[in-house]
Amino acid sequence: MTWIRRWWDDPWRKPRVLATITAFYLLWSLLPIVIAILFSFNSGRSRSVWQGFSTRWYFGSDQSVLGNDTLHSAIVQTLWLGLLTTLITVPLGAALGIGLDRWRGRIPSGVNGITLISFVVPETLLAVAILFVVTNLALPVSLGTSAQVIGLVTFQLSYPAVLVRSRLATIGTQYEEAAMDLGASPLQAQLRVILPMLAPAIVASAVLVFADVIDDFVLVRYLSGSADTEPISVLIYNSARSSPTPALNALATILLAAAMIAIALGFAVFRWLGRRSGNGADLSVFAGEA
Template identity: 65%
Template sequence: MSTRALRGPIGWYRDPWRRPRVLAGVTVLYLAWSLLPVLIAVLFSFNDGRSRTNWQGFSFRWYWGDQTRSVWHDAALHTALLQTLKLGLITTIITVPLGVLFAIGIDRWRGRLPSGANVLMLISFVIPEVLLAVALLFVVTTLALPIGLGTSAQVVGLVTYQVAYPAVLVRARLATIGKQYEEAATDLGASAFGALRRVTLPMLMPAIFASTVLVFADVIDDFVLVRYLSMGASTEPVSVKIYNTARAAPTPALNALATLLLVASLAAVVVGFLVFRRMTRNDDTTGDRGIGAFAGEL
């Protein structure tokens, strides 16, 4: 009798939890279809020749070896990479604290106004990014504001679009924690602010750190907002630079630039996962501390 067959009260029947081979095959095909083009693009970033389709040997020419066209020596590519990292860092530093404060505020504030603010926050998940980009472009270029097109407008647009992510993650964490820990702290003599600072915020750190990783990884990959709000080549990040030069007979330096962006995103996720595991080592409210729990936070 097969190990996938079990004996029941009315006889033998097939195990409903047997390995789903069809679903596993579909998953493998999907992963191959998704990752294979990325791996090919990364591979040709190490091509020794100028071709992006014919392999001509392994080399770091397009990273730093070529004295004029490599990412390290080409001023335009160098500027795009630095602009991407700058937007990611500045936006993350501004967005995460705002999202945390917003989440705590609407979690404790009762009434129609916070309910409306919560609905408006959730709308950002469904509003088309291009619509927000065009609206911000109109505001920046038409109204008399202290900001103009370029880095400042890009940061404002990205913060506006990203602030909902930490707010939602932190609110979910607040719902998991409950109010009993903070109430116990106040019963022991702590002030409301002291209980928030010394009890609630440390317990929110896994969600806060997951929000930081999510925002940074999403910002450095953004295209629509930063393209509409850029001001010339000096404020074009990697995504816009790739779009503008992809059809103009580019060299594998463009593949190298995209590979560096991919490495930055993967590094952020890996570091975030390791720190998340360390932070939740003795946390019973988080449950499984593996990659599944971290993906759940994200």
């Protein structure tokens, strides 16, 4: 108890009230997640009464995540949407951010404002609008994976664009101008000078997009065509009231694990890029302090 007394009496530490609020917030946020993960290993069907430890809801039975075709299909669809949307959104968003930063005039100013709309427009409104476009216009796109990807790319495009523009604002134009003074073409200056300096922002945007896509609910629910295109979030919602079992907890745990793995990989790549550029693992690289 000595360290508690020392923490309580030390006037140089953070205010005790704020520390207490922070601890309470962390406990309130993490406790439901821990309980949900714990009951994914329950041996019985109950999601409230502990009946022993088991991995039956992950594998080994026809009701497990890997043994049930519906649950397995939801995992594949979720990861596929996350990967496909990230591969499309990040290059488009990075190119959009570079273009808006280099283009001057009223048109890019207006486009810049439009890119920020997705941060304030309700996702339900965007989902319904894309649903009307896909179902009412003669487009070579149908409800399902293609419509979901279009909606997710539209909604997520702002993240890489804003991050890349923020990075470019701190980099400035001196590096690009110096490269062209040394004989590089504008394209070579972008590829060999600017893009390596934008790598941390690009990695950060990829992690944000992937993590946000795999737990998206509104867009993918409105634009899903059949049960085969329902990701984990929609399946959990549809099954939560009808026939809930700890398999849903296992499914949510896998979703959480996928997001954490994406964040961990992104941070590992970021640290590698930081060491390569001489910035170490300092997170200020994201703020543009090259």
